[in-house]
Amino acid sequence: MLLISCPNCGPRDETEFHYGGQAHVAYPESPNDLTDREWAEYLFYRENTKGTFAERWVHSTGCRQWFNMLRDTVSYEIHSIYGMGQPRPDIKSTGQSSEPTQPGEFTQAGEFGQAGEPGLAPGAASPTATTPISSEGV
Amino acid sequence: MNSVRGARRSPAEHLADAFTSGSVPGTVTITEIPYQAMVGVRVDRASDAGARVASVTGGLPAACGEVTGTGSVHTLWLGPTEFMVVAPEEAHDSLGGSLVSDLTTALGNDAGQVVDLSANRTTFELSGSHARAVLEKTCALDLHPRVFKAGTAVSTELAHIPVMLWKTSAESYRIFPRASFADFLGRWILDAMREYASPEVP
Ligand SMILES: [Zn+2]
Numbered sequence: 001m002l003l004i005s006c007p008n009c010g011p012r013d014e015t016e017f018h019y020g021g022q023a024h025v026a027y028p029e030s031p032n033d034l035t036d037r038e039w040a041e042y043l044f045y046r047e048n049t050k051g052t053f054a055e056r057w058v059h060s061t062g063c064r065q066w067f068n069m070l071r072d073t074v075s076y077e078i079h080s081i082y083g084m085g086q087p088r089p090d091i092k093s094t095g096q097s098s099e100p101t102q103p104g105e106f107t108q109a110g111e112f113g114q115a116g117e118p119g120l121a122p123g124a125a126s127p128t129a130t131t132p133i134s135s136e137g138v
Numbered sequence: 139m140n141s142v143r144g145a146r147r148s149p150a151e152h153l154a155d156a157f158t159s160g161s162v163p164g165t166v167t168i169t170e171i172p173y174q175a176m177v178g179v180r181v182d183r184a185s186d187a188g189a190r191v192a193s194v195t196g197g198l199p200a201a202c203g204e205v206t207g208t209g210s211v212h213t214l215w216l217g218p219t220e221f222m223v224v225a226p227e228e229a230h231d232s233l234g235g236s237l238v239s240d241l242t243t244a245l246g247n248d249a250g251q252v253v254d255l256s257a258n259r260t261t262f263e264l265s266g267s268h269a270r271a272v273l274e275k276t277c278a279l280d281l282h283p284r285v286f287k288a289g290t291a292v293s294t295e296l297a298h299i300p301v302m303l304w305k306t307s308a309e310s311y312r313i314f315p316r317a318s319f320a321d322f323l324g325r326w327i328l329d330a331m332r333e334y335a336s337p338e339v340p
Contacts, residue, residue: 008204008218009292013278016295032271061300062293063202 005081008063020056022046023068024088049073054088143233148172149260149320153328160328166266168319168327174261175230175237177223178253179213179245189247194237194244195223203290205304211237211287213315214291214302220304222314230256247261259302261321264327265310273303273311283308289303297326 002014028034028042047053053073059064070080070089080089150157150170161167185197192198197206199215206213211225229235240250264272270281276297280286291304299322302314311314315323 015278015298061295066218096236137254 001074002078004057004059004069004078006059006065006089007067007081007083008065012059012062016059016061017057018060020058020066023056024052029088052091056084102106139172143173146173146294149317150262150324153324157324157330159329160335162266162268164266165334166264166272166331168265168331169192169217169263171261171263172322173227174256175223175225175227175235176255176259176314177225177238177241178216178252178255178258179223180219181221181245181248181250182219185248187245187250190246191241191250194240203292205289205291207228214304216293216302218247224261228252249333257317257329258271259297259313259314259316262313262315262320262324262327263306263310266312267309268331269309269311269336271334275327275330277303279303280321297323299323 003011004014004017004019005011025042025046028038031039031042034042037131050071050073054068054070056066057069058064066084068082068086068088069078070082070085070091071078079091147257148170149172154170157168157170166260179195179198181189181191181198182322183192183200188198192200192206195211195213196208197306199206199214200222202215204215210245211223211229214222214224216222218219223237225235225237227233231238238252253322273296274281277294279292279294286305287290288305288307291302293300293302293303295315296303296315299315299319301319301323304314306312313323313327
């Protein structure tokens, strides 16, 4: 369970919040000029970052306000919480400290489907690996 | 009271007997306070309209937890521009009061909204020396008096459902569940109260 500090209400359980996906996805300047592929990428394509990720959350059970969060998708550490419309804070030094590869941590060797054990679907983590965080259902 | 009032059924009316028999006077008691007038207000409290609304309600809370008002009309903070005004049943326009129309007039044509939400939620009053112990079985917030002080209200979760929780005095809480959750939450609280009817095991 994450303890999230709402900018309005203070620390609350994660169950009071809803996840809003990747932050800072700008609306296209002129949507009519986009190809279908570019439009689809704007609508549906998101980063699947391993490490520090900027994402949107809403305090749905409390003040019902949106905010941005910098969260490490591996350690779940929350580096920063900042307002909608504010730029992503620069926290390079913090990001590096959570980078070292530890035994058992998921590492990708070669192409998907070639490094893991037989029978694993392409892109699947090996049984001992940390499952990469998807952008759904956090 | 008019005939429409007589035909109303409150969301936890069917639990009234269970509330009475499940209450432990002096330790923890629960009652439903039905039909309170409740008005949802959205307005920028720093605006002219905000000042006019505040003059009707006796102030608008500035931050999470704050409750403003004196006497019978109170305003709870829901969000930076969102408030819930709570008043006794008689304040409602249908029973001779003027709360909703006064707020509507105060907002005027400015940005915001005034919505009669009196049927949206009911009110439970949980009181007694063990009221906090009952709430602490399910509430993730720190309810210790050094943090959660009398006179503050928060929107949070009890038994996994969203409620407004207002601490009205040192040992008394008003809980506002939505009508459709009243049965569930009422029974949940009764169950949580049950152990306090027995002698405490040292
Ligand atoms: Zn909040």
